[in-house]
Amino acid sequence: MSPTHDHDHAPIEAANEISEFDVLETAIRELAIEKGLFSPEDHRRFMEWAERIGPHGGSRLIARAWLDPEFKQRLLADGTETSKEIGIDWLDPTGTGTPSDFTYFYVLENTPDVHNVIVCTLCSCYPRPVLGQAPEWYKTPHYRRRVVRWPREVLAEFGLHLPLDVEVRVHDSNQKSRFMVMPMRPEGTEGWTEDQLAAIVTRDTMIGVALPRADWTAARSPAATPR
Amino acid sequence: MTLSANNRYPVLMATLRRADPAPPESDRTPAPWEANVQATCECLSWRGTLDNLERRQAEDALGETTYADFPVHTRAAVVTAHSLLARGEISEHELETKMNEVRARFRQA
Numbered sequence: 208m209s210p211t212h213d214h215d216h217a218p219i220e221a222a223n224e225i226s227e228f229d230v231l232e233t234a235i236r237e238l239a240i241e242k243g244l245f246s247p248e249d250h251r252r253f254m255e256w257a258e259r260i261g262p263h264g265g266s267r268l269i270a271r272a273w274l275d276p277e278f279k280q281r282l283l284a285d286g287t288e289t290s291k292e293i294g295i296d297w298l299d300p301t302g303t304g305t306p307s308d309f310t311y312f313y314v315l316e317n318t319p320d321v322h323n324v325i326v327c328t329l330c331s332c333y334p335r336p337v338l339g340q341a342p343e344w345y346k347t348p349h350y351r352r353r354v355v356r357w358p359r360e361v362l363a364e365f366g367l368h369l370p371l372d373v374e375v376r377v378h379d380s381n382q383k384s385r386f387m388v389m390p391m392r393p394e395g396t397e398g399w400t401e402d403q404l405a406a407i408v409t410r411d412t413m414i415g416v417a418l419p420r421a422d423w424t425a426a427r428s429p430a431a432t433p434r
Numbered sequence: 435m436t437l438s439a440n441n442r443y444p445v446l447m448a449t450l451r452r453a454d455p456a457p458p459e460s461d462r463t464p465a466p467w468e469a470n471v472q473a474t475c476e477c478l479s480w481r482g483t484l485d486n487l488e489r490r491q492a493e494d495a496l497g498e499t500t501y502a503d504f505p506v507h508t509r510a511a512v513v514t515a516h517s518l519l520a521r522g523e524i525s526e527h528e529l530e531t532k533m534n535e536v537r538a539r540f541r542q543a
Contacts, residue, residue: 225540225541226465227449227450228449228465228467228508228511229465229467230449230536230537231446231449231511231515232467232468232470232511233467233470233536234532234533234536235471235511235514235515235518235524235529236474237536238518238524238528238529238532239518239524242523244477244478244481244483245474245478245480245483249477250470250473250477253476253477253480254469254470254473257473258469329487329490329491330491330493330494331490
């Protein structure tokens with residue numbers, strides 16, 4: 208162990224981490240680059256962008272909409288254009304060009320009578336510029352296939368039990384259209400700042416499988432909660 | 435092209451034979467190469483070689499038939515390779531040669 212690397216973790220065994228799919232992935236990428244299908248810079252920039260993004264943009268949009276009725280109307284009318292007000296350009300999310308699958312962004316408002324939830328039945332289309340990478344469960348066939356058929360049952364599996372008089376609308380994303388849910392502002396948040404509100408608008412509340420609560424933020428550890 | 439009778443590319447099936455047994459899909463953390471595959475797919479779509487929607491449709495179709503033996507999380511890589519082979523963007527010989535080269539390079543580490 209070198210003098211400058213003296214912490215006590217186990218040595219990393221690089222050889223054990225290499226799988227045949229590592230080999231296949233690298234081979235495909237390098238061949239594509241060699242043939243000019245895209246550049247190393249294209250790939251690097253996409254990786255850098257994809258690893259940086261999270262649900263913060265979506266949380267900011269919702270918090271601002273809760274505080275500013277005019278912003279809310281603009282967001283509901285044209286999500287793509289209004290996202291630019293917080294620095295998110297859907298037509299140029301990586302800053303390097305226009306990925307073919309980002310075009311229209313729609314924000315769906317929950318009301319006392321209507322609850323929205325999003326899915327991509329075809330694959331895993333997701334509003335990445337505002338919510339980051341899709342959670343693994345969002346990509347699974349059992350979520351994709353079941354939420355459109357039995358939305359109340361699937362939401363109940365997430366712990367969200369909606370009254371029967373609340374209509375559940377499931378929105379199926381596709382290559383050109385992405386959706387995000389605008390949950391209702393919870394009671395107990397009167398007088399809160401935009402930052403305070405953004406902290407309680409978690410990823411799942413914008414997918415539609417959870418509701419925001421005044422006593423819960425995405426930054427809190429569930430394990431720190433008393434039983 | 436040396437597609438077998440069931441439309442499988444031997445070079446891709448060899449990947450499965452060499453791979454270690456995978457843990458269940460519900461009990462695993464995505465490997466770094468999976469993020470690389472997604473970026474490759476985005477770049478291929480972005481630059482017009484392989485549209486994302488067509489690739490995902492192929493993943494569903496081939497993933498439930500030709501490559502049903504592959505774990506779900508590997509299908510994007512396998513089907514992207516399959517699609518590039520099928521479109522003639524790369525040849526089996528090129529892919530096999532490149533995989534041998536990459537394998538040797540990685541094993542030097």
